[in-house]
Amino acid sequence: MNLPRTLRPVVGLLIAFLLALGLPVVASAAPEANVRVVTYDASQAAEFRDVVDAGAQIWNDHVQNVRFEPATGGAADVVVLADNGWPRAEVIGLGKGRVWMGRQAVNEGHDTLRIAAHELGHILGLPDNRTGLCEDLMSGASAGPSCKNPNPNPVEIAEVERNFAQGVILERRVYTEDVLALR
Numbered sequence: 001m002n003l004p005r006t007l008r009p010v011v012g013l014l015i016a017f018l019l020a021l022g023l024p025v026v027a028s029a030a031p032e033a034n035v036r037v038v039t040y041d042a043s044q045a046a047e048f049r050d051v052v053d054a055g056a057q058i059w060n061d062h063v064q065n066v067r068f069e070p071a072t073g074g075a076a077d078v079v080v081l082a083d084n085g086w087p088r089a090e091v092i093g094l095g096k097g098r099v100w101m102g103r104q105a106v107n108e109g110h111d112t113l114r115i116a117a118h119e120l121g122h123i124l125g126l127p128d129n130r131t132g133l134c135e136d137l138m139s140g141a142s143a144g145p146s147c148k149n150p151n152p153n154p155v156e157i158a159e160v161e162r163n164f165a166q167g168v169i170l171e172r173r174v175y176t177e178d179v180l181a182l183r
């Protein structure tokens with residue numbers, strides 16, 4: 001800081017005052033030590049590669065106990081694939097599994113970012129919750145193709161935070177989004 005000499009004690013006092021109040025003087029960029037990093041590999045996600053990155057970023061913007069990062073060599077925790085079926089997720093543990101960005105839902109008009117965030121939500125331990133409500137991310141296709149909301153609601157966010165805070169154990173399970181097959 002290039003301040004006039006006479007101002008320096010004033011600035012020093014101001015900083016001391018802010019510290020005493022417990023206000024952050026400098027925003028810390030250091031990640032929390034207990035953040036679980038989940039690596040993902042979208043290299044086989046074909047045309048969905050970018051939207052998978054965006055879906056991972058949505059979660060990173062909403063939760064603090066877990067963070068998605070692209071895998072940089074070695075086995076990824078999550079492998080994202082593309083095929084012509086319905087989107088689905090195979091969860092093999094908390095933060096581990098496979099996701100398929102199925103083109104059938106996309107062809108029926110479902111939003112690709114919502115699909116990506118929803119499937120990654122399964123990887124984070126959220127089950128389907130077919131409320132038909134667009135504000136629920138885990139309502140999935142039940143909210144209809146006009147729903148473009150890719151963001152988890154506060155309850156979904158809290159559940160993910162709790163899952164990772166507690167390190168819950170998940171049984172292997174496949175979630176499929178084919179609502180027609182479930183009728």
Ligand SMILES: [Zn+2]
Nearest residue numbers: 128140175177
């Ligand atoms: Zn689902």
